[in-house]
Amino acid sequence: MSELKPAENKVNExxxxxLYLQVFGMLVGVIIGLIIAKAAPPEGLTQQSMIGxxxxxxxxxWWIINLIPDYVVIxxxxxxxxxxxxxxxxxxxxxxxxxxxWLLIGAFGLAVGVSQSGxxxxxxxxxxxxxxxxxxxxxxxxxxxxxxxxPLIPSGSAKIAVVAPLTAEISKNxxxxxxxxxALGLWSSMFISLGTMHPLFLSGxxxxxxxxxxxxxxxxxxxxxxxxxINALPWGIAIFVLGYLSILFxxxxxxxxxxASEMVKEQRAALGPIKRQEWISIAVLAVALLLWMxxxxxxxxxxxxxxxxxxxxxSFKLIDRTSFKAKIAWDALVFIGCIYGLGGVFKxxxxxxxxxxxxxxxxxxxxxxxxxxxxIGLAVLIYLARFLMASQLAMFSIITVLxxxxxxxxGIHPWIIGFASxxxxxxxxxxxxxxxxxxxxxxxxxxxxxxHKQNIKLCLVYMVISIIGLIIxxxxxxxTGMIG
Numbered sequence: 001m002s003e004l005k006p007a008e009n010k011v012n013e014x015x016x017x018x019l020y021l022q023v024f025g026m027l028v029g030v031i032i033g034l035i036i037a038k039a040a041p042p043e044g045l046t047q048q049s050m051i052g053x054x055x056x057x058x059x060x061x062w063w064i065i066n067l068i069p070d071y072v073v074i075x076x077x078x079x080x081x082x083x084x085x086x087x088x089x090x091x092x093x094x095x096x097x098x099x100x101x102w103l104l105i106g107a108f109g110l111a112v113g114v115s116q117s118g119x120x121x122x123x124x125x126x127x128x129x130x131x132x133x134x135x136x137x138x139x140x141x142x143x144x145x146x147x148x149x150x151p152l153i154p155s156g157s158a159k160i161a162v163v164a165p166l167t168a169e170i171s172k173n174x175x176x177x178x179x180x181x182x183a184l185g186l187w188s189s190m191f192i193s194l195g196t197m198h199p200l201f202l203s204g205x206x207x208x209x210x211x212x213x214x215x216x217x218x219x220x221x222x223x224x225x226x227x228x229x230i231n232a233l234p235w236g237i238a239i240f241v242l243g244y245l246s247i248l249f250x251x252x253x254x255x256x257x258x259x260a261s262e263m264v265k266e267q268r269a270a271l272g273p274i275k276r277q278e279w280i281s282i283a284v285l286a287v288a289l290l291l292w293m294x295x296x297x298x299x300x301x302x303x304x305x306x307x308x309x310x311x312x313x314x315s316f317k318l319i320d321r322t323s324f325k326a327k328i329a330w331d332a333l334v335f336i337g338c339i340y341g342l343g344g345v346f347k348x349x350x351x352x353x354x355x356x357x358x359x360x361x362x363x364x365x366x367x368x369x370x371x372x373x374x375x376i377g378l379a380v381l382i383y384l385a386r387f388l389m390a391s392q393l394a395m396f397s398i399i400t401v402l403x404x405x406x407x408x409x410x411g412i413h414p415w416i417i418g419f420a421s422x423x424x425x426x427x428x429x430x431x432x433x434x435x436x437x438x439x440x441x442x443x444x445x446x447x448x449x450x451x452h453k454q455n456i457k458l459c460l461v462y463m464v465i466s467i468i469g470l471i472i473x474x475x476x477x478x479x480t481g482m483i484g
Contacts, residue, residue: 037050063391109314206336339397392433
C-alpha cells in the first residue's frame, strides 16, 4: 500500500492544480465580463447592451473552464441578465415557452420508454443476423443497424448503450483480439453509424430538435421531419459510404479467419417471443414516425405527437415515476430552454443588428459568393474551437444564433448554418469533447475492446468526410430551395 501513496499524492496534486487553474479562470471570466459591462458602448449599442455582452462573454469563458456544469452556468447567465438590468425576466427566460421544449420533453420520454421495453436490443440482433459472419459482412451489418436505429429514438447514448456491448461480443466470437484491427473496425462501424449519423434524421437526436429551435422563428416552420431528412440525405450518404470504405481500408484484418459464431442466434433465442411492452413500443413508434413524416399533410405539430406518445408509454407503464424523474435528461432541457432565448436577448439589447452591421459586409458576400469556401472555413473553425469548448450544444448554438440572420440576408436558409455547425461539433480528438463517444468507448467490453488513441485517426477521417458531405450537398440544396 505504501508504494501507492506517492502516485496518489501526484494525482491529488494534479487535481488540486487543475482546480486552482479553473477557479482562477472563472475569476478572469468575471473580470473580463465586468470590464466589458463597464466600458463605454460604441455607436449602435447601449449600456444595457454592454452589460448583456459582458455577462455572455463571462459565460463562454466559464463554459471553457468547465468547472461548473454547463446548464448551471447558463441559468446563472439568464438570471444575471435580469439581475443587472440587461433585459427583463420574460425576455431572459422566453426560451421555455418555445414549442420545441415540449417536443424535446416528449422525445426524451419516448426514448426512455422504448429503451426500457427491450425493443432496440431485439431489433439490433435481428439486423445483425442478416449479414455474413465475416469482417466485411458484420461491418456493413453494424453500419446498417445503426442507421436503421437512428430515427427510432432521439437518444444517441441509449442506442449506443445497447449496440456497443453486442459489438464487443461479436468481435470476440469472430476471434478478434482486443485492440486488433478487426476489433477496431467493428467498433468503428458501430460508432460511425450510431455516433455520427444522427443528424440524418430529425428524430435521431434531441440536439436536432434543439437546433431547429435556434433558427429564427419565421423559418422554423419550414423544417419538418421529411424536409430535414431530404436535405440531410446527401451528407448522410457520404458519411455512410465513405465511412464504410475508410473502415475497410484502415482496419480490415490481414487474415480474416472467422470463428463459427452462434452468439447472435443464442441471444435472439434468449429474448423469447416479442413481449407486450415491445408491441406497445412498436405501435407507438410506428404511428409517431408516420405522423412526423407527414406533418405537412395533417398539420399536427411534432411536439404534440411526441408528448402524446410519451403519455401513452407512461399509461402502459413503460415509463414509471422513477424513470420519468431519473432517466429524462432534465439538465439538457434546462440548458436548451435557456439557449433558446439567446437570439431574443441579442435582438432586444441590439447585439444582433450591431454584429450584423460589423461582420455582415464580410461574411454575407462569402456565403453568397463562395458557399464551398465558407462551409469549409466554418467546419475548420468549429473543429479548432472544440479544443476549448467542451459543450457541443453551446458551441453550435452560438454559431447558429449569430450567423443565422446573416445567412438569410445572403439568400440561404439558416438551417444550412445550423446543420453545418451541428455535424462539425461532433468530434472526439480528446475524450472530453464527446459524451456519446465515451458511452461507445466504455460500453464495448468496459473500454477494453479499443483504445482511445486508436480512435483519433477515425475522428480525423470523419472530419474530412463530413466536409466532403457538406460540399456534395450544395447542388442538392439549390434544387430544394435551401440555397437561393
